[in-house]
Amino acid sequence: MFALAWRNIWRKxxxxxxxxxxxxxxxxxxFLFFGLGTAVDNGLYQRLTERAGHLQxxxxxxxxxxxxxxxxIYNAAAVQxxxxxxxxxxxxxxxxxxxxxxxxxxxSRGIVLSGMAHSPALRAQFSxxxxxxxxxxxxxxxxxxxxxxxxxxxxxxxxxxTVYLYAPxxxxxxxxxxxxVGLLDYGEASLDARSAxxxxxxxxxxxxxxxxSRFGLQFPHITRLIDDARILAYQEALSAALGPAYTVxxxxxxxxxxxxTIELTEPMxxxxxxxxxxLAGLLVTNTIYLSLIERIREFGVIMALGxxxxxxxxxxxxxxxxxxxxxxxxxxxxxxxxxxxxxxxxSFPEPLASAYxxxxxxxxxxxxxxxxxxxxxxxxTLATAILAALIPARAAxxxxxxxxxxxxx
Amino acid sequence: MKRxxxxxxxxxxxxxxxxxxRADEVVRAIIDNQRGDSGRVTITLTxxxxxxxxxxxxxxxGDGHDRSLIRVIAPxxxxxxxxxxxxxxxxxxxxxxxxxxxxxxxxxxxxxxxxDIAYRDLAGRDLELHYQAAITAEGADSLELTLxxxxxxxxxxxQIVITADPATHxxxxxxxxxxxGQAVRRISFSEFATVNDxxxxxxxxxxxLLREGERTTVVMSDYTFGIEVPEACxxxxxxxxxx
Amino acid sequence: xxxxxxTRDIHKTYRxxxxxxxxxxxxxxxxxxxxxxxxxxxxxxxKSTLLHILGGLDRPNQGEVWLGEARIDSLSFTELxxxxxxxxxxxxxxxxxxxxxxxxxxxxxxLELQGMPRREREAKALEALAILGIAELTGRRxxxxxxxxxxxxxxxxxxxxxxxxxxxxxxxxxxxxxxGLALIEHMQRLNSEDGxxxxxxxxxxxxxxxxxxxxxxxxxxxxKDSVLQAA
Numbered sequence: 001m002f003a004l005a006w007r008n009i010w011r012k013x014x015x016x017x018x019x020x021x022x023x024x025x026x027x028x029x030x031f032l033f034f035g036l037g038t039a040v041d042n043g044l045y046q047r048l049t050e051r052a053g054h055l056q057x058x059x060x061x062x063x064x065x066x067x068x069x070x071x072x073i074y075n076a077a078a079v080q081x082x083x084x085x086x087x088x089x090x091x092x093x094x095x096x097x098x099x100x101x102x103x104x105x106x107x108s109r110g111i112v113l114s115g116m117a118h119s120p121a122l123r124a125q126f127s128x129x130x131x132x133x134x135x136x137x138x139x140x141x142x143x144x145x146x147x148x149x150x151x152x153x154x155x156x157x158x159x160x161x162t163v164y165l166y167a168p169x170x171x172x173x174x175x176x177x178x179x180x181v182g183l184l185d186y187g188e189a190s191l192d193a194r195s196a197x198x199x200x201x202x203x204x205x206x207x208x209x210x211x212x213s214r215f216g217l218q219f220p221h222i223t224r225l226i227d228d229a230r231i232l233a234y235q236e237a238l239s240a241a242l243g244p245a246y247t248v249x250x251x252x253x254x255x256x257x258x259x260x261t262i263e264l265t266e267p268m269x270x271x272x273x274x275x276x277x278x279l280a281g282l283l284v285t286n287t288i289y290l291s292l293i294e295r296i297r298e299f300g301v302i303m304a305l306g307x308x309x310x311x312x313x314x315x316x317x318x319x320x321x322x323x324x325x326x327x328x329x330x331x332x333x334x335x336x337x338x339x340x341x342x343x344x345x346x347s348f349p350e351p352l353a354s355a356y357x358x359x360x361x362x363x364x365x366x367x368x369x370x371x372x373x374x375x376x377x378x379x380x381t382l383a384t385a386i387l388a389a390l391i392p393a394r395a396a397x398x399x400x401x402x403x404x405x406x407x408x409x
Numbered sequence: 410m411k412r413x414x415x416x417x418x419x420x421x422x423x424x425x426x427x428x429x430x431r432a433d434e435v436v437r438a439i440i441d442n443q444r445g446d447s448g449r450v451t452i453t454l455t456x457x458x459x460x461x462x463x464x465x466x467x468x469x470x471g472d473g474h475d476r477s478l479i480r481v482i483a484p485x486x487x488x489x490x491x492x493x494x495x496x497x498x499x500x501x502x503x504x505x506x507x508x509x510x511x512x513x514x515x516x517x518x519x520x521x522x523x524x525d526i527a528y529r530d531l532a533g534r535d536l537e538l539h540y541q542a543a544i545t546a547e548g549a550d551s552l553e554l555t556l557x558x559x560x561x562x563x564x565x566x567x568q569i570v571i572t573a574d575p576a577t578h579x580x581x582x583x584x585x586x587x588x589x590g591q592a593v594r595r596i597s598f599s600e601f602a603t604v605n606d607x608x609x610x611x612x613x614x615x616x617x618l619l620r621e622g623e624r625t626t627v628v629m630s631d632y633t634f635g636i637e638v639p640e641a642c643x644x645x646x647x648x649x650x651x652x
Numbered sequence: 653x654x655x656x657x658x659t660r661d662i663h664k665t666y667r668x669x670x671x672x673x674x675x676x677x678x679x680x681x682x683x684x685x686x687x688x689x690x691x692x693x694x695x696x697x698x699k700s701t702l703l704h705i706l707g708g709l710d711r712p713n714q715g716e717v718w719l720g721e722a723r724i725d726s727l728s729f730t731e732l733x734x735x736x737x738x739x740x741x742x743x744x745x746x747x748x749x750x751x752x753x754x755x756x757x758x759x760x761x762x763l764e765l766q767g768m769p770r771r772e773r774e775a776k777a778l779e780a781l782a783i784l785g786i787a788e789l790t791g792r793r794x795x796x797x798x799x800x801x802x803x804x805x806x807x808x809x810x811x812x813x814x815x816x817x818x819x820x821x822x823x824x825x826x827x828x829x830x831x832g833l834a835l836i837e838h839m840q841r842l843n844s845e846d847g848x849x850x851x852x853x854x855x856x857x858x859x860x861x862x863x864x865x866x867x868x869x870x871x872x873x874x875x876k877d878s879v880l881q882a883a
Contacts, residue, residue, distance in 0.1 A: 001764070007752035066620070067523070070460055101501070103510045110516050164506050169523035174487075175503035297747045304709055304744070305809075306737025307765050308730050402709050405744065 005318040009326075012291065016323060019287040023327030023381065024334070026280045030273040030377050031335025035342055035367035037269040038225075041262050042368065043361045045225050048251055048258055050125055053093065053216025054231045055238065056254050057083065060247045062213075068099070068170055072211040073246065076204075083215055086241040087234055090217040091119045096203040097213045100167035102147075102196060104155035111151065111194045113165060115203020122218060134159045134182035142202045146182035148192035159183065165196075170207035178202070187357050225262070226370065270376060277384045284388035288320050292392045299396060300404025309397040316396050320389030321382070328381040332374075342367035432542040432554060438578035439571065440534050443598070445609040447473040448634035452627055456524040459622040465522055470652065473634075475534055476643045480651055487522070491648040494531050502648035509648050518565060525594065525615040525625040536571075539564055550574075551581060566593075579608035592618050604634040653684035655720075656816055656849060657706050662715030662725070664701050664872075675701040676712065677872035683817065683851055688843045690852040690860055693869035700821060702869065703853035707740050707819040708732045719816075737765055741810025743820035748806035749794040755781065755805045756790035762813040773812075780808035783846075784838055800831030804838060811842065817849035824856045836862050 009016045058073070065071040073079055080094055096115040101108050117139060118126060127136055137144030145163060147155075157163055159180050166175050178198065186192045204210060217238075222230055231250055239248045252259035292299070303312060345364050347353055353363055454465040465487060471477035479492040489504030499512040512519075517529040529535060539562035546553035556569040567588040572581045579601055585594040595618055598610035611632070617623035642652040664676040675698040683689060683706070691699045704710040705717060708724055709732075717725040724735060736742070741762070749758045756777055763773035781787050784804040794802055803823055810818045820839075824832035836859055842848040852859060860866060868876040 003757075004750070004753065011752060067458060067460070101510055101513070101516060103508075106511075108510050108513050110513060110519075164508055164510065166501055166503055166506075166510050168490075168501070169520070173505055174490075175506045177506055298750060301744060301747060302750070302761075302765075303733065304736070304742055305762055305765065306733050306735075306740075308733040308737075311765060402704055405747070 001315065001318060002322070005315060005322050008291065008295075008319055009323050012294075015287055015290070019283050020323055020327035020330070022280045022283050023324050023384070024331035026273075026276045027328045027331025027377055027381065028335045028338070029276055030269075030380070031332065031339060031369060033269040033273055034266070034369050034373040034377075035335075035339040036365075037265040038369060038373075039342070039346075039365035039367040040361065041265050042224050043356075043365050044258070044262055045228070046223055047362055048255065049218055049222075050122070050129070052251055052254060053218045054222060054228075054251055055090075055217040055235055056249050056251070057215040057217070057238070057242065058213070058247055058249070060245055062247070069208070072096075072208055072213060073215070074211050076210050076212040079242070079246070080212075080215065082241060083217070083238065086238050087217060089221075090219055090234070091122045092218075093118045093122050093216040094200055094212045095214055095216065096200060096208060096211065098165075098167050098170060098203055098207040100165050100170075100207075102151070102155065102163055102165050104157040104161060104163040107155045109151060109154055109194065111196055113145075113167070113196050113198060113203060113206075115198050115200040115206075117200035121220065130184045130186060132183050132185045134180070136182055136197065137199045137202070139199055140201055141181075141199050142205060143177075143179050144181035144198065144202075145178035146184050146197040147180055148186055148195040149183045150189060150192040151194060151196060152180065152183055154193060165206065167207050171211075172205055172207045172209060174206070176202070176206045187359075189358065224368070226368075266373070273377075273380060277380045281384040281388040284320060284324060284384065285391060287323070288316060288389050289392040289395075291319070292316065292396055296399070296404050296407040299399055300401045300407065303399060303401035304405060312399070313393040313397045316393040317386060317389050320385045320393075324381050324385035324388075328377070332377070339367050339369055428544070432544050433537075435544065435552065435554060435573070435578060436537055436540075436542045436556070436571075439573045439580045440537055441473075442577070442579045442608045443610065444471065444473055444534075445632075446605055446607055446634040447471060447638045448632060448636050449638075450629045450632035452629055454522065454524060455626040455628075456522065457622065457624050457626070463523070468651075470638055470642050472638055472643070477531065478642050478647055478652065479531065480648075481522070491651075492521075492528075492531065493643065493645065493648055495643055499528055499531070500645060500648060504649070507649065509645050514563065517563070525617050525623060526627075535564075536569065540569065542571075545570075547575065552578075574608070577608045580610065594618055602632070604632075607634075609634070653686065655682050655684050655718075657681075657683040657851075658716075658718040659706065659712075660716045660718075662705060662712035662717060664698070664705065664710070664712050674872055676705070678715070679869075679872070679874055681706075681867060681874065681877075683849070685816075685849055686843070686847050687865055688840065688850050688863050689865040689867065690854050690863040691867045691869060692853075692855060692860055695855070697869040698872045699853045699855075699869050703819055703821055703851065706851065707742065708735045737762065737813075739816045741813055741815040741818040743803065743806045743810055743818065743823045745822040745825050748809075749802055751794050753793070754790060755786070755792050755794075755797065755801075758794070758805050759808040759812055762809055766813065776812045777808065780812035781805070783811065783842070784808045798831070799827050800835055803827065803835050807835070807839060807842075811848065817851055819851045819853075821853050822856070823852065824854070824859055829858065832856070832858055 059071060062071045076094060084092065094117045098113045100111060100113055102111045132149060134146065136146055152158065155163065157180055161180050162177055163180060164177050168174060184197060186195055219231065222228065235248050235250055242248065299312060343366055345366055347364055348356060357363060449470050452467040452469055454467055456463045465481060466483035467479055467481055469477055469479045475496050477494045481487045481490040491502040493500040500509040501512060502509045512528060518527050521528055521531060536556060539559055540556035541559055542554050542556050544552065545555045551572045552575040554571045556571060558564050558566065565587065566585050567590060568586040570584045573579060574581060580598045583596040584592055587593050595616045597614045600610065600612040601608045602611050611629040613627040615625040639652060641647060659679055659681045661678050661680060662676055663678060666673045666675060679702060691702055693699045701710065705712055712725055715725065716723060719739065727735065750761065753761065756774055759781055760773040760777035763776060778787060778790065781790060784807055786801055786804050789797060789801060824835060827835060839850055840862055843850055852863065854860065865879045867874055
C-alpha cells in the first residue's frame with residue numbers, strides 16, 4: 001500500500017512537487033521560528049542572569065518592606081562568607097541599592113544608587129557590557145561614581161565633575177559628594193536615566209554600614225535555558241545553609257514578568273507555525289481532492305474487487321501522509337542546516353540590533369532547537385496530513401463501486 | 410414667561426456661584442487656621458513604625474502663608490539638616506555637604522524624615538490651589554467639604570474629605586482617598602491654640618490607613634506668633650546659618 | 653452439480669431524476685459450479701445489473717439472492733465488500749488495472765487486499781500470470797501492455813485469489829477479433845482443465861459461441877435459458 005500511495009503521488013509530478021514544496025517551506029520556516037525563539041530566549045536568559053544572577057539572596061519578607069532599613073541584610077560580610085563557603089563555584093555580586101536624590105550643576109534627579117562589589121569575572125562582564133567612558137570605581141574607592149549616560153546628560157555633568165547625593169532616611173551619613181569617573185550604558189533608557197554606580201564600600205558608608213540589599217549568584221557554566229533546572233539544587237543547598245532569616249530566590253521568582261515572557265516564546269512560535277501549516281494544509285486538501293477526482297473510476301474498480309471503506313480511506317490518508325512527510329523531510333534538512341550555521345552565532349541588522357539591546361538582549365545570538373520542538377514539527381506535519389485528507393478520504397469512502405466505475409469527469 | 414425663566418436661571422447661576430464662593434472661603438479659612446500666623450514654633454515629630462519609633466525635634470519659622478524654614482535640632486545624626494519652602498519650591502540642605510538641593514517636582518511625594526508627612530505637605534496652600542471644594546454636609550458640630558483635584562493638578566489623590574468646626578473653621582480631620590476611592594491617610598487636628606483670631610492646632614496626628622501601626626505625631630510647643638519674620642529667613646543662606 | 657448462486661424473483665429499479673427504470677422484473681436463476689455461462693440480451697435488458705447483483709456489487713429492491721447456503725441480498729456494504737473479496741473475482745470491460753502498478757503487482761492486488769504477505773502473494777500472482785501465458789510481462793506497467801494483455805492480467809488477478817467464480821462484464825468488448833478470441837480460449841481452458849466457474853455478461857457473439865449456457869434477458873426478464881452440452 002505504501003508503494004501504491006507513493007507512486008500515485010508522483011503521477012502528477014508538478015502538482016505534487018508544489019504541494020510537497022509548500023510543506024517543505026513551512027517546515028523550514030517553523031525550524032527557523034523555533035531556532036530564533038530559542039536564540040532570543042537564551043539571549044534574554046544570559047543577559048538577565050549576568051545582571052541579576054541565577055539566584056538572589058534577600059532578607060526574608062523584603063518585598064513587603066517599606067522602610068529602607070528593614071529590607072537589608074545586616075552583617076553582610078559574614079553572610080557573604082557563608083554563601084561562598086556553600087557555593088564556591090558561583091560568581092557573586094553584593095549590592096546595596098539606595099534611593100536618593102542626585103544633584104549636579106544645579107539640576108537634580110531621583111535615582112537609585114547601587115553600591116556594588118563583584119567577583120572579578122562578573123566585574124569584567126559588567127564593565128564590558130555597560131561601561132562606555134572612563135572607568136568603574138574601584139572596590140575600595142569611596143569617592144568615585146559612574147553615572148548612566150542619560151542621567152549624566154540630564155544633570156549636565158561630565159567625567160571629572162562633582163555630584164552630590166542626598167539619601168535621607170538611611171543609616172549612614174545620609175549625604176555625600178562624589179566625582180564622576182565613568183559613564184555607563186544600561187541598554188534601557190529608563191534605567192540609564194536613574195541609575196548610578198559606586199563601590200559597595202561607598203554606598204555602605206553613605207546609607208548602611210556592613211549591610212547589603214541583596215546578593216546575586218551566577219553560575220558560569222549554566223548559559224542556556226535548557227540547563228536552567230540545575231540551579232534548583234543550588235537554591236536548596238543555599239537555603240538550608242542560610243536559614244529562615246534569608247530567602248534564596250531563582251531569577252524566575254525575582255523577575256516573574258521576564259520569566260513569563262521567556263516562557264511565552266515557544267508557544268507563540270508554535271502558534272505562528274500552526275497558522276502556516278493550516279495554510280499549507282489547504283493546498284494539500286486541494287491536491288488530494290483533485291487526485292481523487294481524477295481516479296474515481298480506479299477507486300470504483302478497487303472497491304468492486306472488495307476493498308472496504310477503511311482500506312480506501314487508508315489509501316487516501318497514506319498518500320497525504322507520504323506527500324507531507326516527504327516535504328517535511330526536505331524542509332527539515334534545510335532547516336537543520338540553517339540552524340547549524342545560526343548556532344555558531346548571528347546578529348540582527350542594525351536598527352533591529354539596537355532596538356533589541358534596548359530591551360536587554362545581547363547583540364550576538366545563538367540559535368538552537370530542542371527535541372520537543374522537532375517533535376512538535378513532526379506532530380504538526382502529521383496533523384496537517386491527516387486533517388487535510390479527511391474530507392477527500394471520507395468522500396472516497398462514500399463511493400459506490402458501480403457508480404464510480406461509470407464516472408465521467 | 411421668558412423673563413421669568415431668565416430670572417430663574419440667573420438666580421440659579423448666582424446660587425451655584427455663591428455656593429462655590431462660600432466653599433472657597435471656607436477652605437481658605439480652614440487653611441489659614443492650619444498654617445497659623447507668621448512666627449516660630451518648636452515641633453516634636455514622632456514617627457511610629459512596627460519595628461521602631463523615632464523622635465525628631467525641629468524648629469520651624471513661617472510667614473503664615475506659603476513660606477517656611479525648617480531646621481532639625483535632634484537627634485544628633487540628623488541635626489543640621491534644613492528645609493526651605495517658598496511657594497511650590499523646596500530646598501533640602503545637608504550640613505555634611507554644605508549644599509542645598511532643589512527638590513525636583515517628581516520627589517515632592519517623598520516622605521519628610523521618613524514620616525507619614527510628605528514634602529508637599531510641609532507648607533504651601535495645596536488644598537486651595539490644586540483642588541475644587543464643595544460643601545457636602547452641615548451640622549451643628551461639624552462642616553464637611555469634599556475636595557476634588559482640578560484638571561491637571563499634580564496630586565496622587567482622587568479626593569479629600571475635610572471636616573471643620575462650623576463656627577471657627579478650625580480644621581478637624583482631613584481624609585485622603587486614592588484614585589480608586591480607597592482611604593489612604595487621615596490627619597486629625599486637636600489641642601487648638603487661639604492666636605490673633607486664628608485657631609491653630611498644636612497637635613496633629615497623621616495615620617497611614619493602609620498599613621497597621623504606622624503613624625506620625627506632630628506636637629507643637631514653644632510657639633510665638635504674630636511676630637515679624639525677617640525676609641532673610643526665607644533665602645537659601647538661612648539653611649546653613651538659621652535666622 | 654453444486655449451486656453456487658441462486659436468485660429468486662429479484663427486482664431492481666433505478667431512479668434517475670424523474671425517470672424510473674425497471675431493470676429487473678422478477679428473475680429466477682441458478683448458477684452451478686463449473687459453468688461457463690453468459691447472460692445475454694440487447695442493451696438495456698438488464699444483463700449488467702443482473703451480473704452486478706449476482707456478484708454482490710449491488711442489491712435488489714425485492715427478492716432473494718443466495719450464495720451457497722447464505723442469503724446475500726440484504727448484507728451491508730462492508731459485508732458485501734468482504735464477500736466479493738473472498739469469494740468472487742471480477743473482470744471489467746475497461747480500466748481494470750491500476751496504472752502505477754506492474755502487471756505482477758496488479759495480479760497480486762486482490763491478495764494484497766486480503767492481507768497476504770508480499771512474497772506469498774507475488775508467487776501466486778506469478779503462477780496465475782503463467783497460466784495465462786504472460787509470465788514474461790511481470791515488470792511491465794499497464795501502459796506498456798496491449799489491450800488483450802491487460803485483460804489477461806485482469807483474469808490472472810481474479811484467478812490468483814482462487815474465487816468461487818469469476819464474473820466478467822463485457823471482457824472482450826474492447827478487443828479486436830484475434831485478441832478477443834485468444835482471451836476466450838484462455839478462459840475456456842481454465843474452465844475445462846481447472847474447473848474455474850465463469851459468468852459473463854456480454855453481447856459479443858464470439859464469446860456467446862463458446863459458452864456452454866446462455867441466459868437470455870429481455871426487458872428485465874429471462875426469456876430463454878439454453879444449456880448446451882460441453883463440446
